[in-house]
Amino acid sequence: MKKKILLIDDDDDILRSFQVILENKGFNILTAKEGVSGYELLVKENPDALILDIMMTSNLEGYNLLHQIKQNKEFSQLPIIIMTGMRDQMGVNLYSAVEDNELFPNVRFQDKPADPNEIADILNEMLK
Amino acid sequence: MDEKLIPSHVYFARWFIRIRWASIIVLAVSNYVVKRFFNISVNEIAIYIIVIILILLNIAHSYLIKTIANKRNSNIILQIKNEIHFQIFSDFLLLTAVIHFSGGIENPLVIVYYLHIIVSSSIYPLKISYLHTFFAILCYFTLIFFEYTGILPHYHLQGFTSPELYLNKLYILSYCFVFTLIAIIIASLSNRIISKSIKSEETYVKTNLELEKKEKIQNEYVQRVTHDIKGHLAAILSCLEVIKSKIKGDLNEVQEEFVLRAYERTEILTHFVKNLLNLTQKKLLNKIEYEEFSIQALINKIKPAIQILAKDKNISFEDYIEPGTNLIIANPYAIEELLMNLLTNAIKYTPPGGRVNLNIRNRYENILFEVSDSGIGIPPEDLPFIFDEFFRAKNAPKDFKYGSGLGLSIAKQIVDNHKGKIWATSELDVWTKICFTIPKKPTFD
Numbered sequence: 001m002k003k004k005i006l007l008i009d010d011d012d013d014i015l016r017s018f019q020v021i022l023e024n025k026g027f028n029i030l031t032a033k034e035g036v037s038g039y040e041l042l043v044k045e046n047p048d049a050l051i052l053d054i055m056m057t058s059n060l061e062g063y064n065l066l067h068q069i070k071q072n073k074e075f076s077q078l079p080i081i082i083m084t085g086m087r088d089q090m091g092v093n094l095y096s097a098v099e100d101n102e103l104f105p106n107v108r109f110q111d112k113p114a115d116p117n118e119i120a121d122i123l124n125e126m127l128k
Numbered sequence: 129m130d131e132k133l134i135p136s137h138v139y140f141a142r143w144f145i146r147i148r149w150a151s152i153i154v155l156a157v158s159n160y161v162v163k164r165f166f167n168i169s170v171n172e173i174a175i176y177i178i179v180i181i182l183i184l185l186n187i188a189h190s191y192l193i194k195t196i197a198n199k200r201n202s203n204i205i206l207q208i209k210n211e212i213h214f215q216i217f218s219d220f221l222l223l224t225a226v227i228h229f230s231g232g233i234e235n236p237l238v239i240v241y242y243l244h245i246i247v248s249s250s251i252y253p254l255k256i257s258y259l260h261t262f263f264a265i266l267c268y269f270t271l272i273f274f275e276y277t278g279i280l281p282h283y284h285l286q287g288f289t290s291p292e293l294y295l296n297k298l299y300i301l302s303y304c305f306v307f308t309l310i311a312i313i314i315a316s317l318s319n320r321i322i323s324k325s326i327k328s329e330e331t332y333v334k335t336n337l338e339l340e341k342k343e344k345i346q347n348e349y350v351q352r353v354t355h356d357i358k359g360h361l362a363a364i365l366s367c368l369e370v371i372k373s374k375i376k377g378d379l380n381e382v383q384e385e386f387v388l389r390a391y392e393r394t395e396i397l398t399h400f401v402k403n404l405l406n407l408t409q410k411k412l413l414n415k416i417e418y419e420e421f422s423i424q425a426l427i428n429k430i431k432p433a434i435q436i437l438a439k440d441k442n443i444s445f446e447d448y449i450e451p452g453t454n455l456i457i458a459n460p461y462a463i464e465e466l467l468m469n470l471l472t473n474a475i476k477y478t479p480p481g482g483r484v485n486l487n488i489r490n491r492y493e494n495i496l497f498e499v500s501d502s503g504i505g506i507p508p509e510d511l512p513f514i515f516d517e518f519f520r521a522k523n524a525p526k527d528f529k530y531g532s533g534l535g536l537s538i539a540k541q542i543v544d545n546h547k548g549k550i551w552a553t554s555e556l557d558v559w560t561k562i563c564f565t566i567p568k569k570p571t572f573d
Contacts (some may be wrong), residue, residue: 013363017370024375113362114400116369 002028003127004045007084008038008065009053011029018051021116027123035065042069049079049123053112079126080107083114137208140247141193144215147243148186155204155226171229171283178226185222212251214243216260224267231285232275233294233303237266240512241307242314250326251377253396261315263309272300285368335557337542340439347412354405368394409464410541418570421460423488423495424449434471434484443478445471446487456495457569458546466542469535470499470562477524477560478503494548494565501561506554514552515540523556539564 005027009015012033019029020084030045032038042050050069054062069075108122159175162168189211196207218530220241227235241264249257274280275294293299356404368391371378372384424471427447438445456463467486474484482502489496510521516534543564544551550564 011359011363013367017363020370020375021366021373025372110442113358113365116366117373 002030003049003050003123004027004030004040004047005123006030006032006047007051008032008035008040008062009051010034011053013061014053017120022120023059023122025120027120035123037064039068042075046074047078048127049081051081051083051119051123053084054084060083070107076110077106079123080105081111081119081122081126083112084109084117137205137212138193138197138250139177139210140251141189141208141215143213145186145190145217145249145491146194148182148189148219151240152179152182152186155182159230168285174229175226178222178229182222185218187312203377206495208249212247216248217263220260220264221243222268223270224334227268227284228271229278230488231289232282233272233300234285234289238307241268244319245311245314246322249315249317250322252319254316254319256402257319258312261311265311269304271302276300297510309392342520344412347408351405351412354401354408358398358401359406363402364394365398374486400532400534403532403538407538407541409562410538410545413545416459416462416570418459420455420457420458422454423456424454426460426467427486427488430468430471433468434475437472437475438481438484441475441478442480443475444483445475445485448488450487453495454487454488455568456566458566462542462545463566466500466539466564472500474499474503474560474562475537477501491565493569494567496563496565498561498563500559502559505556505558505560506552507556508554511552511554515550536562 003026005022007018007022007029007105008031009018010033016029017032019031022029029040030047032041032050052062052066054066062082063085066080069078069080078111108126110122112117149157155175156179157174163172168203191243192211192214193208195379195436196204196211216363223237223240227237229573245257245261245264248260252260271280272294275282283296284294320553370389371379427449433448435443471484471486478484484499484501487498490499504523504525506521507523510519510523513519515519515536517537519530519536520533539562540550543566546566547570548564548566550562554559554560
């Protein structure tokens with residue numbers, strides 16, 4: 001059975017190319033362009049993992065979404081890959097604070113621009 | 129714009145106060161001595177009253193200066209200047225009173241007016257120092273005139289000069305003429321001479337502030353632009369990746385060649401933009417977050433990655449930490465990035481079969497890190513510039529396409545942010561050693 005992955009990113013081109021590459025790697029990819037529809041899709045489809053662009057249109061949108069998801073008990077163990085320019089944006093320390101936070105287990109951070117092949121490897125490892 | 133405190137104004141204000149304490153003592157003592165030992169008649173009680181007024185005024189002045197200097201308001205220079213105005217005007221009035229009670233035109237103390245004129249013309253524009261000068265002249269002339277016409281009594285310095293001097297028209301006129309002339313000359317001359325250096329100091333401080341501001345605006349601009357470019361590059365890379373990985377069908381040889389060319393150039397550009405963004409953000413960072421960490425633990429963390437890189441090129445890597453060197457308060461992520469940056473650089477520029485060493489030593493308040501290699505070295509003429517942005521040494525191999533010329537600038541910025549020092553020594557074709565120090569504890573200005 002193909003693993004179902006939800007990909008949330010506001011960049012159309014990233015969304016589409018990641019979808020094609022990851023589908024080729026054997027994943028079933030669902031996409032959403034922003035947080036609200038992303039969360040609806042998450043609840044509806046219950047994917048195996050989530051790939052989230054933390055810096056979506058507004059600076060806090062991605063981070064708030066992450067918080068909202070991890071607050072929900074159903075998704076507290078959901079594997080999440082965060083593609084982030086946050087380290088660039090806010091300095092390394094917020095990154096480490098989020099990483100260290102036990103509220104967010106099963107979360108990986110990937111610097112942007114992320115290589116879709118690397119993302120596929122991380123997904124495979126997290127979904128083992 | 130908030131002006132930084134220019135020390136010369138405070139300096140003059142304090143200098144005035146100190147001179148005034150000295151003159152208070154001199155005035156009190158000489159008042160006593162002149163009367164008792166030289167039998168010269170002065171109005172002793174009046175002078176003592178003026179001394180008391182001077183003491184109170186001086187206490188008020190020093191309190192005012194202290195309050196203004198401590199507050200460090202944006203208009204501190206204006207406030208200090210106003211305080212000095214107050215000092216000059218009050219001094220002129222009191223000095224005129226002292227002269228009146230101790231002989232009027234007979235008293236050589238008239239020279240004291242010049243002191244204030246010099247200071248005034250040093251720190252104020254010429255117009256204002258002329259105003260002070262004319263105020264001094266007015267005070268003195270009024271006194272002389274009032275004494276001459278009998279509106280004010282004249283206190284003759286008995287036994288010092290001729291008793292009729294204050295009524296001698298010719299003497300008064302020539303005395304006042306010389307006094308006025310010299311006062312004006314002093315005002316204009318010292319304004320020209322002294323104020324030039326003070327004004328250049330003012331300009332220097334202002335220019336520095338403006339430069340800092342401009343650089344900040346420029347850095348913010350670079351940050352915004354590079355961040356936007358990075359987003360587009362990421363999208364281009366992953367779109368090219370779709371074609372390159374031939375998911376949706378094979379490419380002919382030429383198509384593949386050009387996709388690979390485009391991909392590689394985009395990668396190089398992405399690498400460059402990332403470095404530029406990284407450097408700019410470090411420049412804009414105005415506060416590092418410090419924490420205590422173990423250097424040994426940090427080395428253990430980065431060692432596996434370095435060993436893999438070194439092994440790939442058949443380079444031996446060794447590290448040494450001087451015993452007793454362990455804890456440091458710094459930003460662990462920045463130091464990790466710095467060491468990774470220098471060590472990968474060392475491996476990059478060292479031919480296979482060479483060696484790379486990392487030595488960490490205790491140096492009083494600092495930790496000294498030395499990254500040395502048996503690499504291609506740096507030409508002596510390039511050595512002073514290797515930490516400059518976009519600089520690449522002449523002997524850097526052309527096939528290192530990823531070199532952005534920013535790696536060592538980033539390293540230097542990290543060291544600068546920690547208030548450490550970084551330097552390099554090298555022998556062309558033989559070795560390179562890059563050393564940096566990081567204070568064990570953050571030093572704050």
